[in-house]
Amino acid sequence: MASAAYDIAVIGAGPAGMAAALYARIKRLETVVISKDVGGQMLYGPAIGNYLGFEAIPSAELIMRMRTQMEAHGPTVVEGNAATKVERKGRGFIVSAGHDTYQVKAVIIATGKVPRRLGVPGERELVGKGVTYCTTCDGPLFKGKQVAVVGSGMSAIYAALHLLRIASHVFLLSDYALMGEPHLIGDLGKAANVTVIESAQVTSINGDGKVESVTIHYGDDTQEIKVDGVFVETGWKPVSDLIRGLKLNKDQEIVIDKSHMTSVPGVFAAGDVTMVAEKQILIAASEGARSAMQAFRWLLDNRRL
Template sequence: MYDLIIIGAGPAGITASVYAARRRLNLLVITKDIGGQAAWSGDIENYTGYQFITGPELAGKFEEHMRKFNIPLKENERVTEIKKIKDYIWGESDKGSYEARAVIIASGKKTKELGVPGEKEFKNKGLTYCAICDGPLFADKEVAVIGGGNSALDAVLQLLTIAKHIYLINAAANLGAEAIMREQVEKNDKVTIMNNTQVKGIFGDSLVKGINISTGKEIKTLAVEGVFVEIGLVPNSEFVQDVQKNERGEIKINRSNETNIPGIFAAGDVTDVQEKQIIIAAGEGSKAALSAFKYLAKTG
């Protein structure tokens, strides 16, 4: 049985693992990938100590720091369930099952899906959740960006120099993004903003050919070869049923990163912590590790 299992290796999980390793805990990290959302970020200018660093570079630094401690790491592995049994926590993944005296959930957030027909079928076949990755493939093509917040407008701004025309499909009556981004998008005639419009489906053959949209009264089709889904994020918290969550599915924690179940701690973007920032996630990870250490000392 492990002392501590950390689920996730983004800024929160990695920082927790470094703190736990320095306390010589018998430790395991299980994660789908390394770096989490930080690895997907563009330029970072607010992580103290780095006036400027890119997401992949910062994620690389985090990983290097973790590797220095030779922490046992199961990468490419997804936890499917955890629950408390008597005085320990049992967990299962897509590759095995585990037992630990304490767990830190630091599984972060993932991009939200539209939930419309054709979405799964055309994923990576013209439909993408990563504008920064796949945007350049749509040179001189007509594309649609779905969403109206900062990430949607960020995608539009990235695509302005690449795509031929951009339809911005926004379900709300107005764009929710920051004014400075909104103004840049609104004044550009390469962009058609469609508010009060919902996506009903994605269609094509081997690749995307278009989308069906609804303005309330009628359903129209829009011929596009690229669909960029940017409608926000959801916490990766579905594998744990018994902990309390808020209405957004974020795990509720107290100031010591404890959940309502003794022995289960949580940190970073998967929790109801006020702000979602790399530096906050890292700090929360260290707090969770120290709380878990105290819990283990007390219950050992």
């Protein structure tokens, strides 16, 4: 168990967190970045076509460029560790991550969003063994195989339209009527290798070491469908539960004011985890930068430096 003191902790190293850390270091704040991974949601797609300065760039390269620039300014980067708790202590905060704790004067939460899980038996055990949350990343692995897409919104519809070009057969399992562009739903209806089952509740994902089938419940019927892959496309949720007392909106996003301060003084937030509309890399990065500059001002104004 280790303990260390810094001016500021940035939690999360997606574009918001990396930009926040870069700007915190530009302001000469002693900075620790604690993140499960470096890249965040950018890890889920192959390429980015709308980041200013690059007409199109592989995601891995954009992540590497952001990371190199951030690290050149010298923050401490704790990668592969999840922050579990942020607590007030005296005039600052204690951030816990695994067995380690970090004593800091301010915090920037840049934890973004994670895919919603189905929460059914077999899902957790078979992640990476046929259960996936990223069609763009993992779709090509299922060439010629039978797959299920679970979800009822546009991301599920796009996933099925993508996979029907790769897989031998796609089962689109929707717990409600599909919600999306009628012409795209129509395209699914016309595809010979797609079966849409509405009002289907997935009750388990089955397999010994790899996905072999899904069990669904619809009407009074229970059915087991043989598949090699399950693409969970049920949306994303913000990671906004690290600190008690944070004001959230109805979508569980962190409410911030115009200086990126949350309802807890000294705790700032940036990127997809906040209520700011439009979730994009460019927007998250600029918000991360702004949150660090505002945190610096707050630390000065409140005589914490």
